[in-house]
Amino acid sequence: MSRRTDNNHRAATICRAATGLPHRTCLGWAETGLIDYRQPVPDAEDDAQRLFESLLVAELANGLRESERRDGALLGFTSARPARTGLSLGLHPAMADRVLSTVLPRVDEHYGGFRGVPGLRIVPLGRSWALTHVLGRGAVHLVHPDPDWRPALPEHGDGLTQLWRRNRHRLHPAETADLRERAGTAADHGTATAQDWLNSRLLRRPRLLGEAGAAHGSANVYTHGGGDVVVEWCCAVGRDELERRLRRSGLAQRPGRIRERLRDQPWFPGEIAMGGAFVTLRRGPCYAPDATARRYA
Numbered sequence: 001m002s003r004r005t006d007n008n009h010r011a012a013t014i015c016r017a018a019t020g021l022p023h024r025t026c027l028g029w030a031e032t033g034l035i036d037y038r039q040p041v042p043d044a045e046d047d048a049q050r051l052f053e054s055l056l057v058a059e060l061a062n063g064l065r066e067s068e069r070r071d072g073a074l075l076g077f078t079s080a081r082p083a084r085t086g087l088s089l090g091l092h093p094a095m096a097d098r099v100l101s102t103v104l105p106r107v108d109e110h111y112g113g114f115r116g117v118p119g120l121r122i123v124p125l126g127r128s129w130a131l132t133h134v135l136g137r138g139a140v141h142l143v144h145p146d147p148d149w150r151p152a153l154p155e156h157g158d159g160l161t162q163l164w165r166r167n168r169h170r171l172h173p174a175e176t177a178d179l180r181e182r183a184g185t186a187a188d189h190g191t192a193t194a195q196d197w198l199n200s201r202l203l204r205r206p207r208l209l210g211e212a213g214a215a216h217g218s219a220n221v222y223t224h225g226g227g228d229v230v231v232e233w234c235c236a237v238g239r240d241e242l243e244r245r246l247r248r249s250g251l252a253q254r255p256g257r258i259r260e261r262l263r264d265q266p267w268f269p270g271e272i273a274m275g276g277a278f279v280t281l282r283r284g285p286c287y288a289p290d291a292t293a294r295r296y297a
Contacts (some may be wrong), residue, residue: 014040018205018249020079039250045084052138054199061221063102072210082204088141097152109159118175194275228278234286
């Protein structure tokens with residue numbers, strides 16, 4: 001086997017483990033130069049697509065925090081088909097409606113204001129569905145294991161206004177204000193573009209991220225103010241091993257347009273930094289109901 005062929009199979013193996021795609025699909029990508037062993041999962045090449053994917057990650061991480069996550073689908077997805085110009089995600093059937101109710105933009109007076117991804121809209125495409133963004137070309141196609149699946153889309157309610165129903169092709173003032181606030185916070189930290197890269201890459205690697213919740217089907221994922229992502233879990237995979245697999249998948253491979261920062265050197269174990277942006281892995285004690293029984297069995 002030639003070195004080139006060996007590297008192609010290496011890239012395909014990592015791609016399959018990260019996305020859940022068949023090995024032959026990933027191998028075809030490697031043979032055509034779409035991926036290689038340094039970056040074995042295709043990146044989004046468009047800024048608008050990366051921003052949209054990053055907003056999805058931030059909202060799902062915080063919106064699903066502390067809730068039950070089945071079969072390790074930490075962000076609600078079991079597989080991904082990433083492309084340079086778009087992304088398709090496989091929904092976990094038990095979490096599909098919860099994912100949509102989390103990301104669809106709304107004003108919740110009981111919560112205290114705006115919730116969801118500003119500018120996100122859901123669009124039917126024949127028998128499938130896509131999430132799009134009114135400000136750019138960003139789009140994420142949703143794949144459900146049931147070809148006849150139709151989402152249970154949330155309605156208006158007491159103190160609850162579904163903005164995506166009323167403003168299908170333009171931003172509501174509440175969405176504009178939320179985007180302006182996010183932009184101001186990002187400017188203060190100076191790492192918004194790098195964090196968008198990291199968040200987008202996480203979304204495109206659901207199988208690796210899901211390893212953190214594989215033992216009990218649950219884990220805790222959140223962000224600090226909508227920025228860096230923190231993943232907390234207890235069992236199934238060691239922190240160092242998960243970090244190794246994520247790094248091997250190209251998660252922290254710095255794009256040429258992202259400036260290296262001094263803070264890119266990790267300050268503590270489990271911190272993955274790139275361009276001043278972060279993903280933090282934390283493995284803690286197990287509090288599952290049957291943990292003690294397993295420990296002493």
